[in-house]
Amino acid sequence: MTDIVEAVWRKILATAGEPTVPEGSPLLGPFIEMVRVAHAEPQLRQFYPWTGMWELHFSRCTGFPPTWDIPYIGVLRDGRYYVEGPHRSSPRIAETDSAQAAVAMVVERLPPGCGPAFVGTAEEPAAYEGKADTGGP
Template sequence: MHPFGRLGVPEDVVEIVSLLAGLRPRIGSNQNAMPDLLERAADPIGTDRGFRLPFSPLRWPQKRAARVEDRNSMSREPDPAVLYPDVAACGSLAAALQAAAADQGMSLPLAITPSDPLRHATIASVVPHRHASYVTAWHHERRWSIWGSSNGRVMICGNTKDLRELPRVIRGWADGAGLDEIGQTALFDLLTGRFEVPDNNSAGVIASEWQWLLKGAVDADWPQYQALIESAHAEPKLRRLYPFTSHWALSFSSTPDSPFSPPFVSIDSPWGTGDYTIREWWNGPALNQVTTPAEAIAIAVDRIPADLMQTPSAPPSQDP
């Protein structure tokens, strides 16, 4: 996806790490399960940072193709104590954040990460379904990222060059403030578009995931992709299914959890001019090519298996 500029880790990184970990590649689950590994894999090496991700910007296909990097020189990782001398002076990132919070009249529920104390700190929350919450420092540039997950899906993720902008966000997340309230306290882009589903019911998770996908499509600066996602969401028979992408191709499942239901359609969006390509799975043979997203969605609907059509699912209203 993905939907990913502002919503998650780049798909190519997730899938590489997923293969290494023996996990099924799926944005939203793998990135939550392996934050440290993904952070190291996705840490930008002289990349364009125009998009927000938990640990690095999404490198869209045209940006990746156009960018020329000296990987040999940029692969030398600076000593974190040199890149972050102020944090080193405090002894850890957690301590540096506590000091910044104290200046703002608050304290933070943070824990040091022993394996990387200058670049990683863990956030504790009073809300039981909020977990996998971290602040991390980038490896090649002075910048910090924060992300927080709820029931295995990222709800907040953003980055800033100013450590002082993080304490209020951390405090709100830890205290159980609503996502909109947390977003209002942030001086940087933070919300992913998802809403929390405390009981993790399937209908709620599906509705939340659609909001994430829609937000990512708007942020993508890819009109054909945005049109596809919006057309799919407008179709009730698809909106009741869990949407996900692989290699930027849109697919659906009856369940938001692995194992997904067997694939029945995968839709590729054209870049610029070209057709939408329909396959059964993301790397399968092309079955159809059509010029409009409406045609692609109509084919997708016709391919929905009968058992998926009978699966009850009514997305709930969003609770802030």
Template structure:
């Protein structure tokens, strides 16, 4: 059996709500995990938001859409540098996850282990 990667372990710990794992809205976590393209990214729940990153260690990529909300209603936000900040609101967790997937760059994922490279070092 192959050894679990940091990405796989992080998702498992968050989904299973294991002690020591970051906490997020369970419905949002489950909806994101159900999307294969999001499951290939590093999840980071914090302060009511679920962000996704192309890497597994700080500093984070911070260049992907993210979800804020709960089982009642979610909002999907574009990355901070985008001109249009809100991509969708009053969404179910499943709709929010699908909207994030729809706005991912084509060359996005899977997340690599390590910190995000500085802008001048990106090759994609």
């Protein structure tokens, strides 16, 4: 895992991923739980996390645009979770009461052979993966 990925995970864990969170928001507790459970999963902790709209996304690169090939998790208004993706246009995969179940659904749907996030953008994974296969950076 890169230092960049670790730093972003630490920031999300410390700030709940939002610059300002409304005091007493009913989504805050479930969101923090989801982030903690995802961070505890080694397969997800290796990806670059990013948040927005009470969703936790995972990218195989550290730059923007991110990759959109890993499902993401969001919090529903009732505090439950949903898993969607990997694209916004993809149908909802499932809804669940458990952050653990949501994280497991994402892990089950990881692209084959995807490894730790690389420094770069979504336009670069093919070049990176080619170098990774030959022992490059």
